[in-house]
Amino acid sequence: MMIYLVLLFPVVGYGLYRLLRYFLDKRTQQRRENLIAESFPEAWRQWLIADFPLYQKLPVDLQLKLEGHIKVFVDEKVFVGCAGFEITDEVKVLIAAQACILILNTGDDYFPGFETILVYPETYVASETHQEGVLHTNTVSARAGESWHRGPVIVAWDQVVRGAQDERDGHNVVMHEFAHKLDEQNHRMDGLPVLADRSQYKSWAEVLSKEYERLCHHHDDVIDAYGATSAAEFFAVVTETFFEKPAQLKKKHPELYQQFRLYYQLDPVLWQ
Secondary structure, three states: OHHHHHHHHHHHHHHHHHHHHHHHHHHHHHHHHHHHHOOOOHHHHHHHHHHOHHHHHOOHHHHHHHHHHHHHHHHHOEEEEOOOOOOOHHHHHHHHHHHHHHHOOOOOOOOOOOOEEEEEOOOEEEEEEEEEOOEEEEEEEEEOEEEOOOOOEEEEHHHHHHHHHOOOOOOOHHHHHHHHHHHHHHOOOOOOOOOOOOOHHHHHHHHHHHHHHHHHHOOOOOOOHHHHOOHHHHHHHHHHHHHHOHHHHHHHOHHHHHHHHHHHOOOHHHHO
16 A cells, blocks of 8 residues: 555646646736736837837737737846846836747747846956866957856847847847747757747758858858857847848848748748
């Protein structure tokens, strides 16, 4: 009898965990639906109109969907000012809008696995340690943003604004860093996010491997050279390009554009 009870405890415990998880997920979903149903603050909309031209290019249905995502994102993420920077609603909304463009149609769970966004007033300096054998080298570098694996996203506010206001230069620090968050959902930052259908993985690997190798060995006037740093950076850089220079990307790299169109379930060329 004791043996059966010992064997039964893990089963019961797992069942209770699944039941609790179900009710928590239902409560989260209900809270999100309530937030989305609330009216979008007019001040927030005016900030988007003033500083995020891409918002106005969206069809009305996608504008409304983005507004709903922004409300949930602002409610769930924790914004922390660094180096004396003050977090305001405008800061939250502008960051949320650029991040949530990435999940407009994917049904993503609002970038799970982390909640904190650190915001510096301007480009900041970070230290790095490089190891080669027994030698350790410490260096410092200026950064516009970074994404820590299973940790916070860090951005410089001046670069956030610059990326938002110029929607055609192919550079957007918020999109870049949150693309890393999508990438890490398969537990690694390797340029291979979780795809909607298993059948997509083969073509994704073939196309992105070919395009990444091409960028590593040849100059490209559409995709920034920083994308050749690693497969993870390639995914993040092409994400910026996909949303900000879609026509150029589609013309010069049609297969790559198609893979990102399928992944994000969006076609930004139509917004132009």
